[in-house]
Amino acid sequence: MAKVKPPVQKNETVTLRFEDLTHEGNGVGKVDGYPLFVPHGLPGEEAEVKVIKVKKNFGFGKLLNVKQESDDRVEPPCDVYYKCGGCQLQHMSYQMQLDMKQKQVKDNMKKIGHLEHVPVHPTIGMDDPWRYRNKVQIPVGQKEDGELKTGFYQKRSHNIIDMDTCLIQDEMNDRMVETVRRIASKLGISAYDEHTHRGTLRHIMVRTGQNTKDIMVVIVTKTKKLPHQDKLIDEIRDAFPNVKSIVHNVNSAKTNVILGKQTNVIYGDEYIYDTIGDIKFMISPLSFYQVNPTQTKALYDQALQYADLRGGETVIDAYCGIGTISLFLAQKAKKVYGVEIVPEAVTDAKKNARLNNMDNAEFYVGQAEELMPWWRNQGLRPDVIVVDPPRKGCDEELLKAMLDMEPERIVYVSCNPSTLARDLRVLEDGGYETQEVQPVDMFPQTSHVECCALIERVKK
Numbered sequence: 484m485a486k487v488k489p490p491v492q493k494n495e496t497v498t499l500r501f502e503d504l505t506h507e508g509n510g511v512g513k514v515d516g517y518p519l520f521v522p523h524g525l526p527g528e529e530a531e532v533k534v535i536k537v538k539k540n541f542g543f544g545k546l547l548n549v550k551q552e553s554d555d556r557v558e559p560p561c562d563v564y565y566k567c568g569g570c571q572l573q574h575m576s577y578q579m580q581l582d583m584k585q586k587q588v589k590d591n592m593k594k595i596g597h598l599e600h601v602p603v604h605p606t607i608g609m610d611d612p613w614r615y616r617n618k619v620q621i622p623v624g625q626k627e628d629g630e631l632k633t634g635f636y637q638k639r640s641h642n643i644i645d646m647d648t649c650l651i652q653d654e655m656n657d658r659m660v661e662t663v664r665r666i667a668s669k670l671g672i673s674a675y676d677e678h679t680h681r682g683t684l685r686h687i688m689v690r691t692g693q694n695t696k697d698i699m700v701v702i703v704t705k706t707k708k709l710p711h712q713d714k715l716i717d718e719i720r721d722a723f724p725n726v727k728s729i730v731h732n733v734n735s736a737k738t739n740v741i742l743g744k745q746t747n748v749i750y751g752d753e754y755i756y757d758t759i760g761d762i763k764f765m766i767s768p769l770s771f772y773q774v775n776p777t778q779t780k781a782l783y784d785q786a787l788q789y790a791d792l793r794g795g796e797t798v799i800d801a802y803c804g805i806g807t808i809s810l811f812l813a814q815k816a817k818k819v820y821g822v823e824i825v826p827e828a829v830t831d832a833k834k835n836a837r838l839n840n841m842d843n844a845e846f847y848v849g850q851a852e853e854l855m856p857w858w859r860n861q862g863l864r865p866d867v868i869v870v871d872p873p874r875k876g877c878d879e880e881l882l883k884a885m886l887d888m889e890p891e892r893i894v895y896v897s898c899n900p901s902t903l904a905r906d907l908r909v910l911e912d913g914g915y916e917t918q919e920v921q922p923v924d925m926f927p928q929t930s931h932v933e934c935c936a937l938i939e940r941v942k943k
């Protein structure tokens with residue numbers, strides 16, 4: 484067969500009408516049937532686009548000039564939006580973002596899970612979709628004049644954009660990052676350089692309790708010693724007298740992973756606290772804690788509603804982190820078993836159960852895919868199983884053990900609709916039926932979406 488040449492060439496300028504959006508939020512327009520993916524293009528718009536990459540069946544373009552704007556186009560409030568890789572959807576009305584996420588989930592259900600019949604509800608959005616993040620982890624670099632800079636990486640690169648504020652961060656986190664950077668700069672602490680593997684300061688992480696206003700700062704260095712440690716602590720405390728915890732984390736490895744294994748509390752407490760609903764949580768530096776507390780409440784309420792607990796049930800919460808969902812469930816269940824791979828998180832989970840006077844939740848350190856079959860072999864038969872895995876979804880062994888245990892209901896909380904759809908297919912083939920999926924906008928202005936799905940055992 485003769486080779487068909489793409490109808491566009493690299494660096495050529497073409498006029499496109501965008502027909503659709505990809506799951507990442509890129510506009511899709513076609514030249515003679517050949518699709519071009521263009522960041523910041525919106526459906527219905529006509530625009531001039533520079534072709535920047537040509538592949539056999541599709542290409543990529545750069546938006547040069549929008550000739551006819553969509554009613555859903557909005558002016559991004561962030562000065563560095565078009566450079567920074569953090570947000571992808573600031574140019575889009577919030578309603579369009581929510582609709583796009585619902586469609587993303589529906590498409591995955593259909594294409595990956597072959598679950599076109601499953602109702603996917605409209606995405607639960609935020610009243611104010613800004614300043615929602617309770618945690619920032621920001622890389623530190625050095626300017627030409629030697630001063631330190633902090634900022635997220637430019638798209639598809641490791642160049643740090645010098646920025647003072649991030650509009651999806653809690654303002655407290657912004658101010659703390661700026662303060663630590665300024666003090667460290669003044670004390671002459673150098674930034675870590677990933678090319679030469681030299682220098683000291685790698686990242687600044689700040690976590691804030693949205694409801695308690697507790698603040699934890701984690702200073703990540705390549706070096707075992709934190710230079711000018713006492714001075715740094717004094718000056719941070721002068722600027723933020725209410726800081727609860729200052730932690731030094733050592734990460735000497737050549738890696739993209741932000742935190743190393745060694746953490747030393749150099750001032751204050753090992754934990755900060757936050758509340759979700761009526762439950763109080765203590766959170767240590769290495770533990771996972773959802774980044775958007777307002778939407779976490781909406782997500783957990785949904786999970787609890789799907790679990791439909793009456794007080795007599797045994798429940799397993801797999802991938803339980805610091806026990807957040809487990810304790811929500813324990814309010815209504817007879818017994819909850821949690822499993823989590825990070826030992827520090829399990830320590831937090833146990834302490835959190837005590838903190839809330841709950842004695843019906845037990846937590847175990849381990850791989851969920853190992854513990855679940857072990858529980859099955861021990862004869863544990865839960866009424867409800869909740870899973871909340873990382874992006875790669877559930878392990879096959881775990882899915883198999885869940886099916887063998889025959890719970891009435893499975894509640895699947897997911898931050899990745901494609902692995903959710905893949906795993907739902909396995910559960911459907913194993914005798915379960917997905918009843919509904921509720922997307923929740925945990926990460927406004929970005930293309931990520933969180934979901935909660937209800938799966939029930941088909942009665943024979």
Ligand SMILES: C[S@@+](CC[C@H](N)C(=O)[O-])C[C@H]1O[C@@H](n2cnc3c(N)ncnc32)[C@H](O)[C@@H]1O
Binds near residue numbers: 801802804828871
């Ligand atoms: C998306 S988080 C959910 C945490 C918790 N349910 C919450 O809402 O805060 C996923 C959790 O799974 C843990 N994890 C990752 N792989 C695991 C595995 N194989 N077995 C058990 N836990 C795992 C992570 O450490 C993380 O705490």
